[in-house]
Each structure stands twice: as structure tokens, then as C-alpha cells.
Amino acid sequence: MELGSKVNENDPKSIRVQGGLNMGLNARTSERIAFALLTLSAMMVAGFVVIILAYIIYNGYSAISVEFLTEMPRMRMTQGGIYPAIVGTVLLIIGSMAVALPMGIMAAIYLNEYAGETRFTWLIEMAINNLAGTPSVVFGLFGLALFVKYFGFGSSILSASLTLSLLIVPVIIRSSQEALITVPKEYRESSLALGISKWQTIRHVVLPSAIPGIVTGSILSIGRVAGETAPILLTGAAYFLPRLPDSIYSQFMALPYHLFVLATSGTNITQNRPIQYGTALVLLIIVLGLNIIAVLIRRHYRQKLQI
DSSP, rough: OOOTTTTOOOOHHHHHHHHHHHHHHHHHHHHHHHHHHHHHHHHHHHHHHHHHHHHHHHHHGOOOHHHHHHEETTTTTTOOOOOHHHHHHHHHHHHHHHHHHHHHHHHHHHIIIOSSSSSSHHHHHHHHHHHTTTTHHHHEEEIIHHHHSSSSOOOOOOHHHHHHHHHHHHHHHHHHHHHHHHHHHHHHHHHHTTTTTTHHHHHIHHHHHHHHHHHHHHHHHHHHHHHHHHHHHHBOOOOOOOSOOTTSSBBOHHHHHHHHHHHHHHHHHTTTTHHHHHHHHHHHHHHHHHHHHHHHHHHHHHHHHHH
């Protein structure tokens, strides 16, 4: 039957053909609408990111200089640089990741490779979900009570790093679990069939295949560690400390808390405005740099797996 021919209402075959044409048109229309909405959503997200980055760069690039990056703050933080805050932020990232990364990966291996579907496993999964949804200020209060007071670490880099490690370990566990799940079961079965033990299979077969996904979770964790304020405010960050920490038990300055202080309770907020945006720009650059390093590591292992 031709497309332009009239439908015979008494002919079942004609009705079915016309109905199929209508369904095809409706499907194509729905697909175009869905594609347009998805494209618009992606463009909006990218647009917001570009606007935020452009705004911070425009207002903060004038403050960036060698002196700003390498000098101590002076004159009640209205002059000088942010070098102690940069060092403190980097130390926090290193300390928290050194604790959270092995803990999260080992927990993910246990849950995915060893633990069965038992009530105990269900309780662990529920605990991880609850930790992931807990506000960061609650972690700060817990770190204050446990690490600062109970263990006697005081307000220090150690207390803040341990608190932040608890904050990010659920993210690492979940991302590591998803990465382990994506490894085909055939890899495990083939390795075990050759007489290799389960742990050796996990270590030499499963983990190398899951590293790209694990690194992705680490990227998200690094960004959260670098930007958190409430936990470090209660466990070790100093309002003004124009010197570098000399041990893990020393107080420290950090970029997110320093930015918060400059924007809310500085001695001259208007005069500090360029320093505020300069601090925000440096924080973004540090996070972006660490993310680039992590992406390169992920790409390296992906290429290695494809060889």
C-alpha cells in the first residue's frame, strides 16, 4: 500500500500498516526529543562549569604571583602569600589518601571477592551507605571527640587527616567495588583453573584490571579532601599561622579554611577580595593538577590492559 493512499477502515491489514507507520513516527519523534533534552542538559552543566571557572580566573589571576605562592601571610592576612595554606592542603591530601586508599580497596576486595550474602555483609553495606550520606560536620565532631580528645593527638595534621580519611573511605569502597564487578568472571575462573590461589588471582589478575575504576574513585576523593572545611575546622586548621607545620602533631593552615576566613571574618574583607579569589584559583589548580595526574595513571593502565 502506498503511503499517500487512504486507509480502508474495513481492511485489518491496512489498519495495521497505518498503525505501524504512526508508531515509527512517534518513536523517531520521541528519540529526537530525548536527544535534544540530553544535549541541553549536558550543555547546561558544561556551561555552568565554564562560567564558574571563568569567573574565578577573571577575579583571581591578578593576585597570582611568585610572592603570593611562596610567602607567609602578613598584616592580618591582608598582605603576603598563602604558602602555609598550600603546604597544609597538600599534606592533608597525602595523609588522608595514605589511610583511606588501602583501607577502602581492601574493604572492597573483601565485600566483592570473599564475603557472601550474609546478614553481616548486609550490615557492612548499610554502614557504608550511612557513612556516605553523613554530613561532613558530623565527621568533624567525631574526629574532635576521637582523635583530638580521646587519643590525644590534639589539633593537628594527624587528627585532620584521619578524620578526612573516614569521610572519603565510603566513596573509595563503592568505586572500587564497581571496578571489581566489571572484571569478567572468566578471568577469575581461568586463573583458578590453572591452580593459582584466590589471593594470587585477585592480586595479579583482578586488581590490575580494576585499577582504572579505582583511580576514578580516588579522583573524586581527592577533590573532596581538598575542598572540605568543617572537619578540619574542628580537628586542626588554624585561623592564622604564618609558619609551616614541623610535625604531624602541629596545627596547620589549609586553603579551604583560609578562604572561608578571608571571605567571612577577615579584618578587611573588601581589601582581601583579590586574595580570596587568588586562593580559590590556587585551590582549583591543585585539584585540577591532581586530577590530571590521576587521569594519566588511569589511561596508562587502560592502554596496558589493551596490549
